[in-house]
Amino acid sequence: MAVVTHPVAHDGHSMTQSHSDITRDVVATLGPPTRGYLVLLFGAVSLLLVGILTFLILVKDGLGHAGYNPPVFWSVYITTFVFWIGIGHAGTLISAILFLFRSPWRTAVYRSTEAMTVFAVMTAGLFPIIHIGRQWIFYWLLPYPNQRFLWPNFKSPLLWDVFAISTYLTVSTTFLVFGLLPDVAAVRDKVSGWRKAVYSLTSVGWRGTNNQWRHYSRAYLYLAALATPLVLSVHSVVSWDFAVSLVPGWHGTIFAPYFVAGAIYSGIGMVLTLIIPLRRAFRIEHLITDYHFDNLAKLTLLTGSILLYAYAMEYFVAWYSGNIFEQTTFYRRAFGPMWWAGWTMIICNAFVSQLLWFRKIRVNITALFVISIFINIGMWFERFVIIVSSLSNDYIPWAWGQLNPTWADWGILAGSFGWFGMWFLLFAKNFPIVAIQEIKEMIPMPRKRGGH
Amino acid sequence: MALLKRRPVRVPGLLASFLHVDAAADAIRAVRALGIRDLTVYTPAPNHEIEEALGQRVSPVRLFTLIGGLSGCAAGFGMTIWMSYDWPVLVGGKPIASIPPYVVIAFELTILLGALSTVAAVALFSVLMGKPGAAYDPRFSDDQIGIFVPAPSDQAGRVEQLLRSAGAVEVRHEA
Numbered sequence: 001m002a003v004v005t006h007p008v009a010h011d012g013h014s015m016t017q018s019h020s021d022i023t024r025d026v027v028a029t030l031g032p033p034t035r036g037y038l039v040l041l042f043g044a045v046s047l048l049l050v051g052i053l054t055f056l057i058l059v060k061d062g063l064g065h066a067g068y069n070p071p072v073f074w075s076v077y078i079t080t081f082v083f084w085i086g087i088g089h090a091g092t093l094i095s096a097i098l099f100l101f102r103s104p105w106r107t108a109v110y111r112s113t114e115a116m117t118v119f120a121v122m123t124a125g126l127f128p129i130i131h132i133g134r135q136w137i138f139y140w141l142l143p144y145p146n147q148r149f150l151w152p153n154f155k156s157p158l159l160w161d162v163f164a165i166s167t168y169l170t171v172s173t174t175f176l177v178f179g180l181l182p183d184v185a186a187v188r189d190k191v192s193g194w195r196k197a198v199y200s201l202t203s204v205g206w207r208g209t210n211n212q213w214r215h216y217s218r219a220y221l222y223l224a225a226l227a228t229p230l231v232l233s234v235h236s237v238v239s240w241d242f243a244v245s246l247v248p249g250w251h252g253t254i255f256a257p258y259f260v261a262g263a264i265y266s267g268i269g270m271v272l273t274l275i276i277p278l279r280r281a282f283r284i285e286h287l288i289t290d291y292h293f294d295n296l297a298k299l300t301l302l303t304g305s306i307l308l309y310a311y312a313m314e315y316f317v318a319w320y321s322g323n324i325f326e327q328t329t330f331y332r333r334a335f336g337p338m339w340w341a342g343w344t345m346i347i348c349n350a351f352v353s354q355l356l357w358f359r360k361i362r363v364n365i366t367a368l369f370v371i372s373i374f375i376n377i378g379m380w381f382e383r384f385v386i387i388v389s390s391l392s393n394d395y396i397p398w399a400w401g402q403l404n405p406t407w408a409d410w411g412i413l414a415g416s417f418g419w420f421g422m423w424f425l426l427f428a429k430n431f432p433i434v435a436i437q438e439i440k441e442m443i444p445m446p447r448k449r450g451g452h
Numbered sequence: 453m454a455l456l457k458r459r460p461v462r463v464p465g466l467l468a469s470f471l472h473v474d475a476a477a478d479a480i481r482a483v484r485a486l487g488i489r490d491l492t493v494y495t496p497a498p499n500h501e502i503e504e505a506l507g508q509r510v511s512p513v514r515l516f517t518l519i520g521g522l523s524g525c526a527a528g529f530g531m532t533i534w535m536s537y538d539w540p541v542l543v544g545g546k547p548i549a550s551i552p553p554y555v556v557i558a559f560e561l562t563i564l565l566g567a568l569s570t571v572a573a574v575a576l577f578s579v580l581m582g583k584p585g586a587a588y589d590p591r592f593s594d595d596q597i598g599i600f601v602p603a604p605s606d607q608a609g610r611v612e613q614l615l616r617s618a619g620a621v622e623v624r625h626e627a
Binding site for chain 2: 151170230
């Protein structure tokens with residue numbers, strides 16, 4: 001792990017940061033909550049309560065409240081499921097893939113993005129359960145010995161999804177908790193009273209001995225190496241939920257890479273939305289600097305450009321296929337009754353990201369924050385357009401129908417933001433949101449014989 | 453449980469703190485030259501100079517990653533193929549056990565068991581190969597390097613001198 005670049009070296013003054021400064025600054029983020037934090041937490045919990053209430057009504061009365069209208073039986077819930085699963089992907093990209101690439105800039109941001117991954121996948125995992133209608137028998141999805149000796153159909157992409165999502169949730173949670181161990185120990189050694197007791201328990205005896213580091217560093221490398229193909233597989237599997245069917249607009253071989261790029265794009269959008277206010281609230285501007293935002297923005301530009309290509313290619317293939325159903329679907333995406341959604345998707349994703357060619361915009365925090373909101377909206381609409389516009393006009397015009405979203409759709413959508421926000425806020429206040437140990441690893445320790 | 457039982461035992465020895473990484477590496481080499489091998493070195497982050505001075509071999513966790521991954525792969529194919537034949541249903545004119553879709557399940561289980569067994573191996577090795585009873589100081593997770601040398605009282609003076617001349621900022625006797 002011969003890392004030579006200082007994580008925050010690009011802005012000169014940070015070179016003076018010592019190991020004890022890092023511990024002090026990160027532990028300071030865990031102090032008593034401010035009023036602003038409590039307001040945000042209250043907002044998140046209120047949204048969650050809206051979601052819970054909506055869900056209870058759905059359990060009582062059934063899915064009839066949602067805006068399903070034949071032939072559209074996948075709509076806002078599946079859209080939001082894919083949206084949240086996608087959000088998670090940027091976290092794993094930054095924490096695992098950039099770790100393998102030895103990108104020095106990942107250190108300062110990876111903990112917050114990894115936490116975002118875990119909570120986004122936790123949120124996404126709720127949606128298939130809400131969507132199935134009889135939520136209390138969701139465990140029928142799992143292969144377990146039952147009195148009817150039935151097993152699930154492993155040839156169905158929906159079952160691949162069950163395995164992909166549950167593996168992703170387990171592995172990313174493991175990766176997050178494992179990475180937290182040394183940092184929780186560092187916090188334990190700084191605090192006192194009941195907090196010390198709690199962190200002692202959660203650091204499970206970590207002391208940073210040579211033996212512990214020896215196994216830990218190796219294991220971290222292998223976890224990153226396992227998480228890398230996993231993250232690419234998860235959104236590919238999600239895309240096959242669509243691509244394996246015969247619905248026009250879904251049945252494309254481009255879907256897996258297209259979805260993975262879109263997932264990472266949407267995830268980085270959410271990363272920016274979260275860490276721009278977070279670093280100010282926690283006063284860690286010197287740890288997460290322009291250098292990190294510049295790199296995040298470049299990643300956004302790359303994935304946004306892949307999306308631009310994928311959108312163009314979808315239209316090209318639809319035209320080139322000579323297939324009237326495919327052509328009609330794509331014509332109606334741009335000029336049909338859902339034209340506004342189709343153009344929202346194209347403008348927010350393919351075009352807004354092109355602004356990031358300019359360095360001035362990449363290091364302008366306000367501009368980045370605004371762009372990140374566009375990305376979040378655009379990526380939700382991308383999934384909405386793919387799912388709803390394809391289903392609403394598939395083959396026979398006689399059977400076409402439009403979706404009519406209702407309060408039940410929006411209530412669950414709002415609840416999902418509340419659920420995600422609540423977990424993220426609670427995490428940020430209780431665990432180090434910047435990886436103490438990894439930043440220390442990049443700052444050379446003082447030497448007796450000159451040098452640093 | 454073994455962990456809880458072993459903890460209260462305190463090993464007599466010397467606990468030295470270092471601010472400088474090269475000083476700590478010198479001290480490790482000097483103590484190892486004396487023939488004392490079971491040192492415990494605490495660092496705030498993994499450090500290559502310290503690892504080289506200790507002459508550690510690569511951790512065996514990778515073997516567990518491999519075993520876990522292979523078992524996951526075998527479990528994935530085994531489960532899907534066995535369950536398909538246990539209640540054979542013809543789906544889409546495909547063979548009862550159709551390998552291509554099962555690759556997805558086997559792949560996910562490879563990752564799942566590979567990752568979980570890696571973490572389990574770290575927990576196992578940290579307990580099994582750890583040196584119980586070594587003294588600790590909270591500063592070692594902040595900005596100092598700690599070296600605990602288990603030494604009987606007759607050797608303690610000599611070791612202390614070595615640690616101090618290498619550049620220890622503090623040496624404590626732990627009984």
